[in-house]
Amino acid sequence: MKSVRRPVVALATTVILVALQAFLDPTGLLALVGWSGALPALDRGLWPLAPYVVFVPVLLVTVWWAALRAGDRYWTLVAGVVLAVVLAQAVTCLAMTGDLANSAWAAGYVTAKAVPAALLVAAITRLFGGRTEKTRTTPGAVIAPALLFAATAPLLAGQWWTAVVYAPGVPVARPDRGIVSTLVAVVLLAAITAVCLRWMRARVSGVLGGWLAALVGAAAVGLVQAVVALIVEGMPSTDLWPLMSAYVAVADGVSFGACLGWVAGVGAIAADRLAERGMRRVPLLAAAVVTVAALVVTVVTAVAPARGTDSAASVPDGFLRAEGGVITDGDGDQILLRGANVNQLVDFYAPNPDVPVTTPLTEDDFAQMAAQGFNVARLGISWSALEPVRGEIDEDYLAQIVAAVEWGGEHGVRTVLDMHQDSWWNEGTPESEACRAGTAPMWGYDGAPGWATITDSAPRCQFEGRDISPASDRAFQNFYFDTDGVQSALVETWARLGAEFADEPAVAGFDLLNEPGFGETAPVTTSLQLGRFYDRAITAIREAGAPQIVFIEPSILWSGLGFDTGPAVGFTDDDNIVFAPHLYAESITMDRALGITPIVGMERQFALAQRAADAYGYPLWSGEYGYWGEQPDREARLTRYAALEDEYRIGGAYWVWKQACGDPQNGVQPIGDGLIIQDCEEDGWVGPNQGILDILSRAYPRSAPGELTSLAADGASIALEGGSPSRSCGLDVWVPGSDEPAVVSEGLSDVEVSAVDGGWTISGCADGAYALTAGASTP
Structure with missing residues (x-):
């Protein structure tokens, strides 16, 4: 008969390890069972309690079994404890979500916790578990x-x-x-x-x-x-x-x-x-x-047969749509959307009430963007300002959004409406709150209204950055599980926005949630639960009559690590979708903050993003990029980024157009660090960041007949190739500068060069393969 000493030692060690980790790890990122400091929630079903009433019992039972049957050898017991941790996680996720396929797969991501725990439990069991009998059988x-x-x-x-x-x-x-x-x-x-x-x-x-x-x-x-x-x-x-x-x-x-x-x-x-x-x-x-x-x-x-798309058939004339792997205008032309993020309507936390957190948004902003050749603005809007009282849209704030869309339309700049959030909501650590060891008081940022922020009294403290905060993690967790209907409320808000802009082709699309947080149970939250929210919001937008593109993002992990799991392929039946990760490789990623070699380099992140987009069958668009440190570093890395953007023939939105001196992401300093630089000490504008704008404003085809097959540009010089299955006159190439570009083309007819504010446009028609070079030299 097997001795129970080893399983008792293994069990006791596991219990002590779970308790110590829960106490010492304030984030729950490294603990087998984390405790964020949130109060128990007994009225929300099983999900808040599952880590304790499901994970722990399954873990302990399996550890006992493994120690009893596999405890005679160190390495077999290590495997047994790994099995216990992963199996417990799978059962816990299943109890929380009811989705077997996602729960089983997601359990693997605790391997980094399981292996160290297994090595420790097996070692202590080996030392104190008594004599072993290393028998072998056939x-x-x-x-x-x-x-x-x-x-x-x-x-x-x-x-x-x-x-x-x-x-x-x-x-x-x-x-x-x-x-x-x-x-x-x-x-x-x-x-x-x-x-x-x-x-x-x-x-x-x-x-x-x-x-x-x-x-x-x-x-x-x-x-x-x-x-x-x-x-x-x-x-x-x-x-x-x-x-x-x-x-x-x-x-x-x-x-x-x-x-x-x-x-x-x-x-x-x-x-x-x-x-x-x-x-x-x-x-x-x-x-x-x-x-x-x-x-x-x-x-x-x-x-x-491959999954088809009916996007073109269901979207009215004049609206952009996603067709296969590209964004098109419905008339047989590929569209590249390139521009900047606009944060001037975001409801930011104010670190210093005397320093404004945003600058006023005016029609002149869109005129200036158009003069740079930009044809899109990703307009950040705040749920907290749009719906400060549950169920009541603030009409004045909505009017500001409508005005921004109209201004953009008048200047040829389409708008992507971005439901912006950073660390869930715009409140910081209360002065009366003491942060646990390992965390620190933090500023607020922006996002949800207070009534949609359910933290269960978890501390508003940060660990290595704003996005790892027990309070915001719990708020996201409650959002994903629709506590008190907060997710349903945002779905309804998107329906209201969809109805408002259903007839507005100047709205390129809707970005449902900026950099979604990972909550407390990634990747279940960042894949299954995020996909469920997206599907609900997309359905609500379509039922409201809005035909525009929906831009979907993976979680904040893509910005922080350079890649992410994202919602599962097939999370929605809608095909008018664009995959829009934030390509911040070598910028604000975790590796750069820690001063280590990049986890994912810039070139690799483009390849990974395209691979993910291809798996979905969606076009790729970079919703945010930039933030590369000091000016020389920014210009050098942006030059690499621009070459990759052209190589992959995609668009994106640079962060950010204007950044006020009191913006919490700016750090409160005398200079507003955007493309248009603000001097807060002199209460004026320094002017454009010309070094960056010279790269961003380079020549590019805003519209190209059929589909582009190659693209390279440098300043006012551009070389492109493409092909159109039928005759199209949708060529629209932006070229910056005061000198009229010299154009050489093949397969194009009716080519014309026209002067516009800030540069030139080249138009023409194609039927079949074509090529064009323009500027002083071929890039």
Whole structure:
């Protein structure tokens, strides 16, 4: 009979570790079970209590089982504790959301917490758990359970292996990635799991032995995938992406093994029992049947027609729309939207009441933007100002938004309405509040009204920046779970805005929520729950009659890390969507704040963003970028950024047009740090940041017949190529400067050069392939 001393030690160690982490980690980011300081919420269903009433019991029961059956050896117990943590997270997420596929996949992201905890628990158990008996037995069945486990992967792929880390060429067991990729991944998973089964089953008996073998095998496949990705994407020299890529791949493997490894465990026991009865071929036959089923699913998926789009048919003339991978005008022309963010209507926190947080927004702002060649403004608006009282739209504030849209339209500048927020709402740490060790008092920023801010008394304190605050994390968590209907309220507000601008083609689209926070249970919140909100808001906007593009963002993690999971593909049936991450690589990302090598370099972030957009089937647009430190650094990095923006033939909005001296993001200083620089000491304007504007105002095609195939520009020089399946006269190329550009074209007719405020436009018609160069020299 097994001694209970080891499981008792393992259990006690786990309990102490959970308690210490909850006490020492004020953010919950590193703790197995975090406690933000929020008061218990007993009236909201299971989700607020799930980390305590679901995670902890599942964790402790599984740790006991692992220590009892796998505790004789250090490494087998390590695997057992990892299994316990990941399995507990999966069950907890399932209890919170009711979504099995997302919960199982999301559990893998606690691997970074699970492994250190497992190493510690196993070490202490080894030291104080008493004598061990390292016996070995015959491994038993290996091939059949390994094949059975591997064949379940394409059948139950769910959300596994969908992240941007899986570059083309990396084998993944997803039918939608093609027959070759799926087959290679299944064979790889079966082979590695078979090796692990032979080793593990000789040391750990019963179902647990097969389960742990599957866990380790799937994690090892993740490492192989990471190596393949490194080969496919090239050896990096400027960023830490291979490490992050490896972590995500291993995390997927760990969660897959934790959630479905019981298939290998049960299969191995069943195979042994059948072998004892002389029925050795039955397990292999069963595994073969499952494998054939997996291959059939893969083939059917591979030959199924691609998801179509009906965007063009449903959007009225004059409105922009998303068609396939580009933004178009509905007349056969690709549109590039390039401009700046405008924050002059944002309801910011005022660090110093005597220093204004915004500058007035006037028609002249749009005239100046047009003179720079900009054709879009991402206009930040604040829910707190729009709906200060629940259910009541502030008509004066709405009138300011309407005026801004009209001014933009008069100057050829379309507007993207951006529901802006930073750290959820615009209140800072109360003077009476004491922050826990490891956090610090913070300013407020902007976003939701007070009535939609439910923090459950979690402290308004920050850890390494505004976006890691227990209060804002809890507020986001309550938003995602629609506590007191706050999410429903924002959905209704979007419906009101949709109705207001349904007939306004000057509105390019609606950006539903700026840099959504991760709450307390990412990536469930940043994928499943965020996608649910987006789907509800999109539906409400369409029901209100608004046909414009909807711009969807991944969470703040994309800005902070350089990539993110984002809502799952298929989160909405609507096709008039643009994927709009914020491409801040090498800027305000976490790595730069810590002074380490970039996690994701600028060039790689563009590739990852395009990969994600392609997976959705949406066009890519950069909703924010900039903030690269001192002026020489800004210009050097922006030059690289501009070249990449042209290479990928996309648009975006620079942060920011004007920034007041009291803007909390500006830090309260004598200079307003925007494209148009304010001198607060002299109460005037220094003028434009010409070095930056020279790069942003470079030549580009605002509209191009058909679709662009190449683009490069430098100042007033531009070279582009494209193709139009039918005759279109939609060419509109902006060229800055006072000198009329010399134009050389091929495949274009009726080419004209016209003077406009700030520069020139080149128009023309195309039918088929075309090319154009303009300016002093070819870029």
